[in-house]
Amino acid sequence: MSLVLDRTAPTDAPILDVLAERWSTRVFDPETPIDEAALRSALEAARWAPSGMNHQPWRLIVARRGGDAHARVVSALMGFNQAWAPAAGALIVVLAETETAEGEARPWALYDAGQAAAHFTVQAHTEGLATHQMGGFEVDALRAAFDIEPRFVPVTVIAVGALGDVDAAEEGLRQRELAPRERRTIAESLLVDA
Numbered sequence: 001m002s003l004v005l006d007r008t009a010p011t012d013a014p015i016l017d018v019l020a021e022r023w024s025t026r027v028f029d030p031e032t033p034i035d036e037a038a039l040r041s042a043l044e045a046a047r048w049a050p051s052g053m054n055h056q057p058w059r060l061i062v063a064r065r066g067g068d069a070h071a072r073v074v075s076a077l078m079g080f081n082q083a084w085a086p087a088a089g090a091l092i093v094v095l096a097e098t099e100t101a102e103g104e105a106r107p108w109a110l111y112d113a114g115q116a117a118a119h120f121t122v123q124a125h126t127e128g129l130a131t132h133q134m135g136g137f138e139v140d141a142l143r144a145a146f147d148i149e150p151r152f153v154p155v156t157v158i159a160v161g162a163l164g165d166v167d168a169a170e171e172g173l174r175q176r177e178l179a180p181r182e183r184r185t186i187a188e189s190l191l192v193d194a
Contacts, residue, residue, distance in 0.1 A: 005166055009181050022125040024132040026084040027169045027177055032162035034064055034089030038127035039160065045123030049116040057109035058116040059152055061093035065161070069146075073157060076141035081134050081157075084173065088132075089161030092120065093142060095152040113155045120158060130163040 007023040043060070051057060063069035065088065073091040074082060085091065096113035099105050121131045134157045142154045166177045187193075 005163065005177075007181060009183070012186065018122055018126050022122060022131075023181065025130045025163055025166075025177060026132055026159075026173060027164040027166050028084070028087040028089065028130060028159060029162040029164040030065075030087035032089065034161055035127070035129060038124065038129050039090060041127050042120045042124040042129065042160070046116040046120040049112070049119040051112040051115070052106075052108040055097075055106060055109075055112070056116075057097040057106045058113040059095045059097060060116075061095070061146060063091045063093070065089050065091075072145035073137075073142070076137050076145060077134065077157065078136040078138060081136045085132070085134065085157075085159045087161070087164065088159035089129075090159075092158040092160060093146075093154055094120075094156045094158065095148065096155050097151060098153050099151045101151070110153070110155060117156055117158060124160055129160050132159045133157070134159065 005025075007021070008017075009020045009023070011020055039062075043062070046058070046060065047056075049058075061069065061073070063073045065086070070086075070091055073093060074086050077085055094113055094117045096109040097106055098109045117133060121133065124131050137154065137157050139154050142148065148154070166174055169177065
């Protein structure tokens with residue numbers, strides 16, 4: 001299943017279709033409930049993300065639209081994110097376990113949690129769900145809202161759900177959604193290519 005709006009990236013080398021087609025929307029259908037089977041598959045993909053020494057140093061908070069947990073996540077979002085993200089069928093908080101309960105540091109936890117988030121978004125796209133990862137949230141507000149232990153660090157919030165009607169979005173948002181997809185060149189990203 002694929003999303004209705006084609007936002008396939010103009011790549012300079014061939015990549016998997018699911019990677020080229022995946023994009024981050026800010027327009028979610030506020031009425032369609034989250035597809036629970038698709039969400040379960042995305043969570044399963046996150047579960048199977050690689051991690052150093054198989055520590056799996058990530059935890060997730062799943063907050064479905066309409067519930068108390070969803071409202072608590074929305075209240076921790078900052079700025080423009082509070083305008084569009086509440087329409088998503090669910091908000092997923094990705095946390096990195098930066099140290100064990102015994103105080104042992106897990107130096108790769110942020111990297112590994114990022115991989116879990118990436119696996120989640122790619123699988124969600126494959127399942128027909130739209131996603132958008134956010135860094136605009138208040139860490140302390142999330143900590144307080146869910147009584148999060150200090151050893152867990154909120155890394156991102158992922159909005160996930162059914163794609164909304166981009167043409168019906170307010171003009172500024174619609175323009176952002178339909179703007180050409182761009183990335184710097186590979187050469188600009190390489191510090192060394194020996």
